[in-house]
Amino acid sequence: MFVLETLVLHSKALALATLATALHACSSKDEGDVTSGPTVVGSTLISTASGTEIGSAEIVRANGAISISVMIDGLEAGERALHLHSIGNCDAPDFASAGGHLNPFGRAHGSLNPDGQHLGDMPNITTDNDGQAKLAFTFSDGPDHLIQEIFDADGTAVMIHAGPDDYISDPAGAAGPRIACGVVEPAG
Ligand SMILES: [Cu+2]
Ligand SMILES: [Zn+2]
Numbered sequence: 001m002f003v004l005e006t007l008v009l010h011s012k013a014l015a016l017a018t019l020a021t022a023l024h025a026c027s028s029k030d031e032g033d034v035t036s037g038p039t040v041v042g043s044t045l046i047s048t049a050s051g052t053e054i055g056s057a058e059i060v061r062a063n064g065a066i067s068i069s070v071m072i073d074g075l076e077a078g079e080r081a082l083h084l085h086s087i088g089n090c091d092a093p094d095f096a097s098a099g100g101h102l103n104p105f106g107r108a109h110g111s112l113n114p115d116g117q118h119l120g121d122m123p124n125i126t127t128d129n130d131g132q133a134k135l136a137f138t139f140s141d142g143p144d145h146l147i148q149e150i151f152d153a154d155g156t157a158v159m160i161h162a163g164p165d166d167y168i169s170d171p172a173g174a175a176g177p178r179i180a181c182g183v184v185e186p187a188g
Contacts, residue, residue: 038062044182081165081175084120088155090181
């Protein structure tokens with residue numbers, strides 16, 4: 001047996017009270033460095049051990065923070081770890097010359113690590129079936145300190161690994177061998 005419900009829609013006449021609009025004389029202008037537009041502070045070309053250029057990265061300062069934009073074109077499809085390593089030296093074939101992760105605060109590796117994370121830890125980058133990927137990441141540390149660490153005496157390298165970072169295994173996220181590297185050059 002079906003029970004039919006009849007819905008009766010009542011149209012309501014809404015009485016709108018007249019509201020006096022108060023105009024605020026004060027402006028809510030931010031007092032940060034909002035007037036300074038994005039500035040490229042450094043960049044690099046990323047190459048494999050055989051010297052094939054497979055990507056690039058740009059480090060940008062904007063709105064009181066440092067961001068990195070990474071572009072890959074020429075790797076097989078897959079998810080791979082992306083880090084800043086502490087030395088700006090990309091000697092093939094293993095790129096061991098780039099040292100460990102950029103880690104000026106002596107923390108452990110990984111965003112999921114209770115003792116983490118390294119300053120140089122970034123999200124994995126995933127290339128599509130055309131071998132391309134794009135990633136933008138904003139660092140949480142203050143820009144002045146970050147610039148100081150990235151452009152310190154021994155420089156900094158952008159590194160891509162064969163496999164993904166698990167974001168917790170110390171010291172490098174169990175990401176496998178280093179397969180591509182780029183020395184960060186300060187913007188001229
Ligand atoms: Cu790495
Ligand atoms: Zn790390």
